[in-house]
Amino acid sequence: MTTVGLSAWGAYVPRLRLQRKAVTAANAWIAPNLAGKSKGERAMANWDEDALTMAVEAARDALGPDDDRSHVDAVYFASTTAPFADRLNAGVVSAALALERSASSADITGSQRAGLTALAQALSSVKAGAARHALVTAGEHRRARAASALELDNGDAAAAFVVSGEETVADFLGHGALTADFVDHFRGSDSEFDYGWEERWIRDEGIIKLVPPAIHDALKAAGITGEQVTHFCFPSTFAGMAANLARVCGLPAASVRDNLAAMAGEAGSAHALVMLAHALEEAKAGDIILAAQFGQGAEALVFRVTERIATQRPARGVTGSLADRKEESNYLKFLFFNDLVQWDKGMRAEKDNKTALTTLYRNSDMILGLVGGRCTETGVVQFPRTRISVSPNKSTVDTQEPYRFAERKARVLTWSADYLTFAMAPPNHYGMVDFEGGGRIFMDITDVEPGDVDTGLAVRMVFRIKEVDERRGFKRYFWKATPDRSA
Amino acid sequence: MAAGIRDKVAILGMGCSKFGERWDAGPDELMVEAYLEAMGDAGIEPGQLDAAWFSTHVDEFGTGKGGTPLSMALRLPNIAVTRVENFCASGSDAFRGAVYAVAAGAADIALAVGVEKLKDTGYGGLPVGNAGTLNPQVAPNGSAPGNFAQLASAYRDKHGVSREDLKRAIAHVSVKSHANGAKNPKAHLQKAVTEEQVMNAPMIAEPLGLFDCCGVSDGAAAAIVTTPEIARSLGKQDLVTVKALQLSVSNGFESQFNAWDGSYFHTARIAAKKAYREAGVTDPRRQISMMEVHDCFSITELVTMEDLFISEEGKGWRDVLDGFYDADGGVPCQIDGGLKCFGHPIGASGLRMLYEMYLQLQGRAGPRQLANPVLGMTHNLGGGPSVNVCSVAIVGREGA
Structure with a gap:
């Protein structure tokens, strides 16, 4: 057996x-x-x-x-x-x-x-x-x-x-x-x-x-x-x-x-x-x-x-x-x-979060898998994957293979804590995140409070709810950065 | 390299509405206000206009798409109207369209009008919306101040400036603009503020407080351009001509390639270099008489001083604190009060900047008038630090 x-x-x-x-x-x-x-x-x-x-x-x-x-x-x-x-x-x-x-x-x-x-x-x-x-x-x-x-x-x-x-x-x-x-x-x-x-x-x-x-x-x-x-x-x-x-x-x-x-x-x-x-x-x-x-x-x-x-x-x-x-x-x-009280979210929360399911499917490896691209000629890594490479030195065409970012370590290059935008846990932190091995993503930073984020902060990727479309009962998912507390 | 636009086109007339919370006016009334002033200044009839460029940004809350909102509001004589949208630099791009039409000989006289009606949203700040169907699924949940505040974090890090020092420097940016705006009856905000007020204002997006952010207002501005020859034939003297018009647009270098450090505007540096070359400017810190830059946020203005090569990199914050950009400084900046005091009706702002340069060059700026300006520069930026369009324009006295 x-x-x-x-x-x-x-x-x-x-x-x-x-x-x-x-x-x-x-x-x-x-x-x-x-x-x-x-x-x-x-x-x-x-x-x-x-x-x-x-x-x-x-x-x-x-x-x-x-x-x-x-x-x-x-x-x-x-x-x-x-x-x-x-x-x-x-x-x-x-x-x-x-x-x-x-x-x-x-x-x-x-x-x-x-x-x-x-x-x-x-x-x-x-x-x-x-x-x-x-x-x-x-x-x-x-x-x-x-x-x-x-x-x-x-x-x-x-x-x-x-x-x-x-x-x-x-x-x-x-x-x-x-x-x-x-x-x-x-x-x-x-x-x-x-x-x-x-x-x-x-x-x-x-x-x-x-x-x-x-x-x-x-x-x-x-x-x-x-x-x-x-x-x-x-x-x-x-x-x-x-x-x-x-x-x-x-x-x-x-x-x-x-x-x-x-x-x-x-x-x-x-x-x-x-x-x-x-x-x-x-x-x-x-x-x-x-x-x-x-x-x-x-x-x-x-x-x-x-x-x-x-x-x-x-x-x-x-x-x-x-x-x-x-x-x-x-x-x-x-x-x-847990959505157990009716609270005043303000007019900024009225933004329509309808998700184009066509777009989601077409880009599902990018959105759900955090998959970008790596140029097989220059080695340049980028997010998202595109037909024409972002490299300013060599804009190669159709040379990119899928490249996964989710398990890469990264650091915060720029950041702010935003009190204006609608957020479920204000202030919303976000910034430019640079990955070890190349590539960068301007993204939300989660599980943080004022004082937690600074330039150079080591972060890792986590899969999270991006937005909730309350009108249609849909949830968007994407990746966010969070402090790498083991680093 | 192309010969460039220098001295090929003259400004025949300009107009600018009162900016502010114009509860009394819709976009049509704002456009008419700016247009009638410009037409009166130019001294021409509508039948003399050959073509028009119309800039407006926000579709959902604003003026509408296409060329019709302008043509309908102004009752234009069925001439070509092109609607221009290029983020917050839309106004400058409308001006660019009109100037190029004249330079090309396709139009003798062309009109550019920019307008935005922002105060019909029901809340403060810019309207929130979606940019396509992919972007909202991946882009951070942010606002304009949060986006531009990113600059501060990178600038501090790169140049070793303390949070306190940078906060004080950007506070002075706003104190200076408010002092200028207090002298401008068309400005939205006409009150001086103290450094202490700015430093202690409620936080909007770390480290930007309320006074680090420009106002949100309604407004319109207009320009009428023609050739220097036609301007003279219409009786104009002491012409203000276009010296340079440059536009640089991000291609992903900042946001997707790992070379940009987040502390400056890559496009602004490119547009500025090209503009100086086009205008024949070799020493901008001495040759540029005055500037209107895109001070959507105080930190934007501060780093722009370096991107335009007026301040040395990493030294802009010291020049700001030294008063170099004050009304009595080396290169007065935001002499009309800037976006800070005018607010930022998006499609109008680029033309509003040019309006002040035009008034100053003609000696018509009233209590704000600077002594003998020769070259005025406008810098109009749309988007955010990592993805943007940047317009740099230089206007000046003919022959300068």
Whole structure:
């Protein structure tokens, strides 16, 4: 039997961390019952981040900085908060990562266990030989009503894995699943927010009865016993839930992993993958990892960590993501970013952001992939790629080959912080960015505050929302510069 | 090399509307205001006009496309009207069209009119809009001040000037222009300001504060040009002639090639060199009597002093602080108040600059009159530091 497993992983947690006490203090007058949830912080997407952009960042972390990604032949994007209900979100991921067009792709959605479902699908596909290197990336950006418990429990994040039969850091041992139309919560196709049922019922009739059979089947398929599990990844916002499950399933109490509630919150359908990635970052060869998640039944996957774990790590991972944080105590900013208040954007925001889909498609490698050109005669690198080279010394014609900028390091040549233009996070910073190896782009700079940017600042590229067309429900994506805080 | 335009064309008449928040006037009324003054100054009848060039920039809020808005407003006798749009340098390009038509012998007398009605948008600052379908998908979300403010960051870095020193220098740019504008009844802003006011004004785009930005206003300006011979035959003496008209347009060198450092205008240097050659100017710091430059923002004016080779590179900020460009300085700049005080009705500004040069050369500038000017230079820039069109024109006394 072919051995398949995880050959790489990556993660992304947005830098902003909303302080829960800021939320509960602001809502104490209306929701004093939430005071008990005041501890810690939750990851908060910037206004220009969503499930898709975070999933792209996690995937980049997993794939590494190499421009050659031609080995990836399948893409799975999992989320219950994908920006598009009808436009292949995995297709945007694929374009942003400049993957081969021959790669298959699918969106996996519809339940909180969608992340693990996507991973199980990818494992099956590689095992069956339908794909050799499948990318699974899950991102979640759940919106919740103001003053709700969910608002405090949620956290925005993403995780990604490469599934393959080669160079695995964790071998896949077994899978178990259970499907039951147990509606702990739901969100109708036309609804903005979740509607949930009583916690005690979900806990006692749902999770504790529906998850163990899936775990049991996964362990059985893996040919191991519960006591052998070293890392048990099970997301739940209910106190002690994972420990209860561990007891019921015969897993060691010490295997229960921190669900990161205190420092990130729960990233919905991406969270089991976030916890799995985090487990890999702390695992040693031979460890057994069990990852399960609840959602209209459950999904459970078992892995054994290989010797490669000692040498193969993502540049950032969950650990690096959690360390790169900025405390945010402005609850109103969170509400604005999540479109939870009607606010006065001013007339400058009335600019029509209708996107010419023809133009987008014609230039998709430039816009979504940040692909420019390199002259094969002079070596001059430029953005965008054009028929006539920009070189003032030699305007060669039709000599440019595609050249990828997304993973290049860069520095700020000129900049300003603009208080006049409409911006969701004013002042809007932007400037001329010069790339190592040549080329420059006049572009937005994100995740910064006054004082953060100066000439010479080392920056890296991030895939972000460029504009939101509220009238038509479309989102534009492009790349922005952000301080390279590892530099 | 082409012989150039020097002394081939004379200005027969000019006009300029009152600039400002012209709640009372639409674009038609503004055009008529400038046109009637120019026609009165020229002393000709509409039937003597052979062709017209019409500059206006903003389609969505402004005057309209094509040549018809001008022809309809002025009731021109069904002559050729060409609409010119070249960003903020549109006015200068309209003038260029009219001058070239006369120089070519295609027209005996030609008209150039520029207009912009900006104050019908409902908010301050320039109208926001999209430039095509690709640009908005990749270009940064910015404004004109944010775009031009980029210069300051690069200038500080390149020349080792502190933020404080540069902020004070660009503040003086605005203090000087306000002092000049206070003497000009056609200016939008006619109040002097102090350096302290400028330095402490609300931030618009780091490091540019409110007073580092030109006003936003409505206005129109007009020029009528002909040959020196026809001008004399119409009884004109002490002619003001065109010495140079140059336009340099970005090709991506600044924005897509890695040689430009962001601290200056590549096109302005090219246009200035060509203009000096065309006008026979070899020592601009001494030969240019006065200038109207494109001071859309204070930092733009400061670096332009170097791009026009009046100040040495890296020394412009010291010349500014030394008062070299003040009304009583070596080369008075923005003697009419500039964009700073006139505001910037885009299609009109290039012609408004020429209007002041023309008045000064004819000794008709009233309380702003400089002593015995010989050559006046205008610099009119459209776009931003990294992608732009730059016009440099020199006018002067015939034979100078």
